Amino acid sequence: MKHFLFYFGLFSIFTAGAQTTKPSDPLAHTFSIVARDANTGEMAVAVQSHWFSVGTAVSWGEAGVGVVATQSFTNKSFGIRGLEMLKQGKSPQQAMDLLLRDDDGRDFRQVAILDTKGRTAVHTGKNCIIYAGHSNGENFSVQANMMLNDQVVPAMEKAWKANNNLPLAERMVQVLLAAQNAGGDIRGKQSAALLVVAPEATDEPWNDRLLDLRVDDSENPVKELNRLLKVFRAYEHMNQGDLFVEKNEMKKAMVQYNAAMKMFPENLEMQFWTAIxxxxxxxxxxxxxxxKNIYEKDKNWRELTRRLPKVGLLNVSEMELMELIK
Structure with missing residues (x-):
């Protein structure tokens, strides 16, 4: 409540002719990037803020449609409505114009939209708290408000262009790290999020959101986001290994499992299924x-081994099973 009263007082007096209606929407003063991988067509939005659970308010995306970041005084409807307009065939700029046209809080908004063609539109309202600004071009838009200094947006753009050899998700994290290293949010750090969607929608929409990571409350949210991304990549190897097992291609499965374990050698889950x-x-x-090494660290894995033959996940004889659980 104290935060709200502070901002209410801060914006209660404006210069002549300025907009006088401060929105009552949630606050998400922050820095973010919307971007598209020119090689894969994947689209993403990444964000960090000194605000709880920023990913639930700022980042929106849909496979085969585009991504949206709505921040400052966050109008969550801009995410859903912006994507719907893109789906109807409107350009990012047309969608932006329509969203802002009847919005009394437009001067307090910061919004970025990107579509499947890499076209972008961005708006930074004149009443966003300084330092506030944006930079956009083909396949990307970076935007920030309430920053410590005016170097954050340039640092984000530079990081985006300098890391084009990375996969999209890793490239987005590098942009967030660059923003923080340049000064970041004047209030500090609390939450971060990373969303990646497929270039085209499929008949399996539950698989079209390729990656969705959120750090809702942390002393170093981007560092934690980066750690989670590495865990995600390790489990991608595990999942690929499982697919090879289904095809009875054990050598290929082991390559994937070994890659996962190399990334997280202390992870018992990865060790266990590799052993199985x-x-x-x-x-x-x-x-x-x-x-045996796994059981020494956690005896419950022995009981799990005992249960696997019944459901067909461990195909060994009774005698072999006894060797595996002793």
Missing amino acids: TLANDKQLIRAAEML
Whole structure:
């Protein structure tokens, strides 16, 4: 409530002719980027703020449509409505114009829209708290308000252009890190989010959101976001390994599992399923050695091993099972 009263007082007096209606929408003063990978067509939005759970308010996206970042005094409807307008065939700028046309709070808004063609539109209202600004071009738009200094937006643009060798998600994180290193939010850090959607919609919309990571409350949210992204990549290897197991391509499965374990050598989950795959491939001695080490750290994994044959996830004889759980 104190935050709200502070901002109400801050904006209660304006110069002559300025807009006088301060919106009652949630506050999300922040820095963000909307972008598209020119090679894959994937689209993403990433954000950090000194505000709780910023990802639930700022970042919006839909496969085959586009992405939206709505911040400062956040009008959440801009996310849904902006995407719907893109879906109807409107350009990002046409969508932006329509969103702001009847919005009494437009002078307090900061909004960026990007579509599947990499076209962008961005608006920074004249009553956004300084330092506020944006920079956009083909396939990207970076925007920030309430920053410590005027170097944040240039640093974000530079990081976007300098990291074009990275996958889109990792590239977005580098932009957030650059913004923070340049000064970031004048209030500090609290939450961050990263959303990546597919270039085209499919008949399986539950798979069209390729990545959705949120850090709602942290002393170093971008650092934690980066850690989660690495965990996500490790589990991508695990999932790929599982697909190879289904095809009975055990050597390929092991390559993927080993890649995952290399990224997170202390993760018992990854070690366990790798051992189970070895057992199913009749490499029982190696499997037993791995499982023994796992059991020493957490005995519950032994009980889980015992349960797997019943559901067909561990294909061994009763005698072999006894070797694996001893």
